[in-house]
Amino acid sequence: MNHNSTRTKKKRKSSGHSLFREYRFELTVVSIFALGVFLLVEKMKIKSYVYRLIIAIISAIKSLFFYVMTTILKIVSGIETSDIVGIILILIAAYMVFIRTRFRIFRRYASLSTCPTCDGDLKRTHRTPLQKLIEIALFAKVKHYSCKKCDYTGIAIGYRSK
Numbered sequence: 205m206n207h208n209s210t211r212t213k214k215k216r217k218s219s220g221h222s223l224f225r226e227y228r229f230e231l232t233v234v235s236i237f238a239l240g241v242f243l244l245v246e247k248m249k250i251k252s253y254v255y256r257l258i259i260a261i262i263s264a265i266k267s268l269f270f271y272v273m274t275t276i277l278k279i280v281s282g283i284e285t286s287d288i289v290g291i292i293l294i295l296i297a298a299y300m301v302f303i304r305t306r307f308r309i310f311r312r313y314a315s316l317s318t319c320p321t322c323d324g325d326l327k328r329t330h331r332t333p334l335q336k337l338i339e340i341a342l343f344a345k346v347k348h349y350s351c352k353k354c355d356y357t358g359i360a361i362g363y364r365s366k
């Protein structure tokens with residue numbers, strides 16, 4: 205009997221919870237709508253600091269948005285065909301330097317099998333935030349090693365697929 209009553213309690217509780225979950229979207233929409241109507245109706249009456257602050261923030265965001273848009277438009281309309289060719293050439297040159305540098309780094313840190321200091325065995329350890337940044341910047345795989353015998357640590361950098 206006791207068991208049965210707890211079960212009923214549980215059931216009722218869970219059904220109430222799911223009811224709220226089911227209509228959560230509608231409740232949110234109604235709340236937002238009511239707030240909007242309230243602000244429209246009470247517009248003349250609300251003179252609180254919070255309201256004025258919100259209005260100030262919104263207008264600041266609006267003017268910042270317009271400033272950014274007009275700046276972008278000015279830059280875009282000022283670009284000529286010869287500029288585009290120049291920009292493309294600079295980007296190609298930068299890409300070639302990046303590929304070459306990446307290749308040199310990969311060759312320099314190709315692999316690490318034993319400790320260069322004491323010739324001991326190495327084990328993989330967690331990568332530092334800087335090493336994770338290097339992975340993203342070079343689109344590479346960084347392996348962080350530490351020596352089992354001494355306190356040497358080193359890295360190996362290679363292609364992602366490895």
Ligand SMILES: [Zn+2]
Nearest residue numbers: 319322351354
């Ligand atoms: Zn060592």
